[in-house]
Amino acid sequence: MVRLFLSGDGPQSRILGAILLLILFCLAFAPFLFPGTRSLETAARICIFIVLVASYDLLLGYAGIVSFAHTMFFGLGAYGVAITTQRMGTSYESLILGTMAGAGIAAVLALVIALFSLRVRAIFFAMITLAVASAVAVLVSQLSAITGGEDGMNIRIPRELTPAFRPFDEPVLGVRFSGRHLNYYLVFFTCLILFLGMLRIVNSPFGRVLQAIRENAFRAEAIGYRVIWYRVTATILSAVVAALAGSVFAVWLRYVGPATTLGVEIMLDILLIVVIGGMGTMYGAVVGTAIFVLAQNYLKDWMGGASDAVGFMPLLPDLLSPDRWLMWLGILFILSVYFFPTGIVGRLRGVT
């Protein structure tokens, strides 16, 4: 049964399995284990980022294509929901329609970009996505009549998903259950399904061909696979999943803005998580995201303390200041590309 859900691609390591189970357990019972708004926010963010990062891993780790437009697709999903709910009013239909519209536009855009660049050279893709993504980010912040510009848009979602809705009069397991918790479980299960779906894709014959292309595109072509077709399909799939994650994010946050969905920082975060967690493993996205988001919340405090402790020395306080944590992460990133190309998960599996 478990094998079926995991598509025959288990953790292959006891420690990894234990970590994954712990993460799953914590996320599944987050509202009861960690009551409080802030921890629920963190849990939902972890769920959504796992899907976002895993969809990026599908492209980077399995197909070997570097894209810098992943946040663009994420943002398309989020803005799809925001714009349709604003135009069509608050209803489940408009949420679904917005999600589908976002995913559809993401698919078409991915197809166009992929055909333009992958047809010629795979490395064009990295540069063209960077250019297109930045253009879209500028466009979104300028077309304020449609997108709300820099301020972003607030989204009105159905009442059942808001904190105001109380399905039960009595507390459940000591928690006063609200629509916010329902919304969390919507996020959790959507993300779980999307993640298992992606696990299915990468372990299908299609996923195997992608890996073959990553290892040696020329040879895959010689065996008879249409390399371009596989690469384009992988790009579209990853864009659609990223857009769906964006829609879920918009519904959860009830807000979209350029900084929260389209920013370069988010793109860099995704890149760092994938590589440090483990490229081409899918589970790397889970472990990496959990560690990254927790580190973002707690490591910064620790760095602040360390920075104060060495305050008497020159330069060191600046290097250790909490704002500079991205620098240390960047160094860790470079080292892990050199020495652990398969990241944490690859390390745990004993495959280096």
Place this chain on the structure above:
Amino acid sequence: MTMTTTTPSLAPKHAPKLVRPSLAQRLEPWAPVLLIPALILVGWLSISSPTSWLTLTVSGLAMGMMIFVIASGMTLVFGLMDVINFGHGAFVSFGAFVGVSALLMMSAWTGAPSVALNLLAVLAAILAAMAVTGAMGFAFERVIVRPVYGSHLKQILVTMGGLIVAEQLIFVIWGGEEIFIGRPETLKGSFVIFGATLEKYRVLAVAVGLVLFLGMRAVLRGTRLGLIVRAGVENREMVQVLGYRINRVFIMVFVAGSALAGLGGVMWALYQEMITAHMGMEIMILVFIVVIIGGLGSVEGCFIGALLVGLTQNYVAFLEPKLALISNIALMVVILMWRPQGMMPVIKAK
């Protein structure tokens, strides 16, 4: 084919004649070059006032020249060693910060109303910036790029990581605030020619860019070193077999390219009169468009691409400000539809 034989018994009787290629055929290799005057003409037709057209053309050319200075190193590095350096933007930012710090230190010279002192200050700032970014380039090549030769995927990832670290180092050294920098006294203000106002600094930037392009072309076409570089771009192994240490040539090109990026950073800083740590990344977007439409590895293509991007951006920003960034994407799409490998692709002899 042109030879007519004198022994008619051995060959069938025929009289081959040379057909002159048609005008279109003769123009075809020059098509990318002709795009620039064509674009300037389109700009003239669509912008009603000739004076603003002249102003825009000069500022477009100035912008294009600066992008060329930055992009040329990157495209040569790719052509020579098949290395794609996403961290190139870090050199731009570092160059700008070093140059601006130097200029701020020499405020007595930049503030003086003397052309010689002003230019001396700018030159000193540029030299400082180029020295620092050149040294950075050397370190970058050794530490970051060297271990990942031959794998584009790892190159992109690692150089991106290098960019993040370098950007953060700027925050550590100079703090997170943007720095405003005034141009030196005699470079402020503008000329008025035919009723059009041309900023002095932009004219200077065009001149510097043009001199650099011609100089680079002269080195690449006229010297022995340039010959080795060009041969290396076409076929690296063959040059190695002939006994040249192409790796050393490559490091030289990498360092020179990084130094040029630093120069571009200083020029850009004086153009915008403001610098931020993220400026390198922002410029890199234009640089990528330029090297793609020029044809990766080609200096001439890069030059033409940079001018096209600069002109398009300025014309469109005047006609329809909201479309300015999209215009470059549109330009890229059009050119890639016409020539999928870029305007002047480097043909590898492999």
